Amino acid sequence: MKFSPLVDELIQALKCLPGVGPKSAQRMAFQLLERDRKAGQSLGHALSKAMSDVGHCQSCRTFTEEVHCPICASHKRGQSQVICVVETPADVLAIEAGGHFSGRYFVLLGHLSPLDGIGPDELGLALLEEHLASGEVSELILATNPTVEGDATAHFIADMAKSHQVIVSRIAHGVPVGGELEYVDSTTLALSFNGRLPL
Amino acid sequence: MKFSPLVDELIQALKCLPGVGPKSAQRMAFQLLERDRKAGQSLGHALSKAMSDVGHCQSCRTFTEEVHCPICASHKRGQSQVICVVETPADVLAIEAGGHFSGRYFVLLGHLSPLDGIGPDELGLALLEEHLASGEVSELILATNPTVEGDATAHFIADMAKSHQVIVSRIAHGVPVGGELEYVDSTTLALSFNGRLPL
Ligand SMILES: [Zn+2]
Ligand SMILES: [Zn+2]
Numbered sequence A, B: 001m002k003f004s005p006l007v008d009e010l011i012q013a014l015k016c017l018p019g020v021g022p023k024s025a026q027r028m029a030f031q032l033l034e035r036d037r038k039a040g041q042s043l044g045h046a047l048s049k050a051m052s053d054v055g056h057c058q059s060c061r062t063f064t065e066e067v068h069c070p071i072c073a074s075h076k077r078g079q080s081q082v083i084c085v086v087e088t089p090a091d092v093l094a095i096e097a098g099g100h101f102s103g104r105y106f107v108l109l110g111h112l113s114p115l116d117g118i119g120p121d122e123l124g125l126a127l128l129e130e131h132l133a134s135g136e137v138s139e140l141i142l143a144t145n146p147t148v149e150g151d152a153t154a155h156f157i158a159d160m161a162k163s164h165q166v167i168v169s170r171i172a173h174g175v176p177v178g179g180e181l182e183y184v185d186s187t188t189l190a191l192s193f194n195g196r197l198p199l
Helices: A005-014 A022-035 A037-053 A089-098 A125-133 A148-162 A186-194 B005-014 B022-035 B037-053 B089-098 B125-133 B148-162 B186-194
Strands: A082-086 A104-107 A139-142 A167-170 B082-086 B104-107 B139-142 B167-170
Touching: A005 A022, A005 B037, A022 A037, A022 B037, A022 B089, A037 B005, A037 B022, A037 B037, A082 A089, A082 A125, A089 A104, A089 B022, A104 A125, A125 A148, A139 A148, A148 A167, B005 B022, B022 B037, B082 B089, B082 B125, B089 B104, B104 B125, B125 B148, B139 B148, B148 B167
Parallel strands: A082 A104, A082 A139, A139 A167, B082 B104, B082 B139, B139 B167
Antiparallel strands: none
């Protein structure tokens, strides 16, 4: 039943959010209309503003509404000789939450995926190569995901970095701390054996 | 880390949606920014428009941006002598999806809850009483939820309707069709015994 075009439009629009189907879209729309129109207004405003004004850092490609993101713009980290390469801005947040990495980042915004038309250009690898060629980078830490595409992307970038005499490493993959061996999948287990370190 | 005020604001704002915590808010924000800014813009627009323009039907209190909702405005159903009382607009949608009810509705937008300051006024019962007093209502079907508050609300409205010589009924509660007896909770089971019908 189309009992209100505006409400129907809102329910349809909410389905663009990941993990939101027709039922939860309806629940969300009704909850905002019934109980929190102010929050709904704020969300509408935040969405419009972010979608139109958020761009990408000209140095690392993460999201920012400035020319450079705070990390690249910072005096301390923006000049770091260590660059960590990740697939997404969410990965940057995850690593920053850990608080142990003090270099800068390069965000690919994806991984090599020829079938989807995602090649070196889409990942901004020319910009990364500029950084490498500048002589201001001593180490590249590859933190792409341990998937087929993430692996391929890491190897592609590793080859590129080596031609610029930059040290390349990849973060370790293995059994997570607190994880129980018997519940870890076999691929992870294989990686943790291959990456074993002498004690 | 606050790497982008606009992105942070968007993530915060998304948490107003029911069932959306910090992690999913972040995932939603990044997905829209990375892959579907147009959908994000549409959602922002739909939210702003719905929050400011959607009001309540002057006859049944459901959501509408018109004076009367399509059901109340319809020649056939708007004059129906049978009114079904529900707690929320979502209940209207659920009953309409069934397609077997052809009367009109009255939407309480809640249930009696004295501790939360929700009394007869908040539920628009004066408007419902106007309908009852008009002599144009023959039956009131109470479809409030089978909860303590829903029950209390149903009884309150039933008393009101009886003083206007209107037939009052309540929808049956019991084992759902296709439900398995052994998995139905004991309260529902008790209701289904109390509401048993002769064969
Ligand atoms: Zn940056
Ligand atoms: Zn109406």
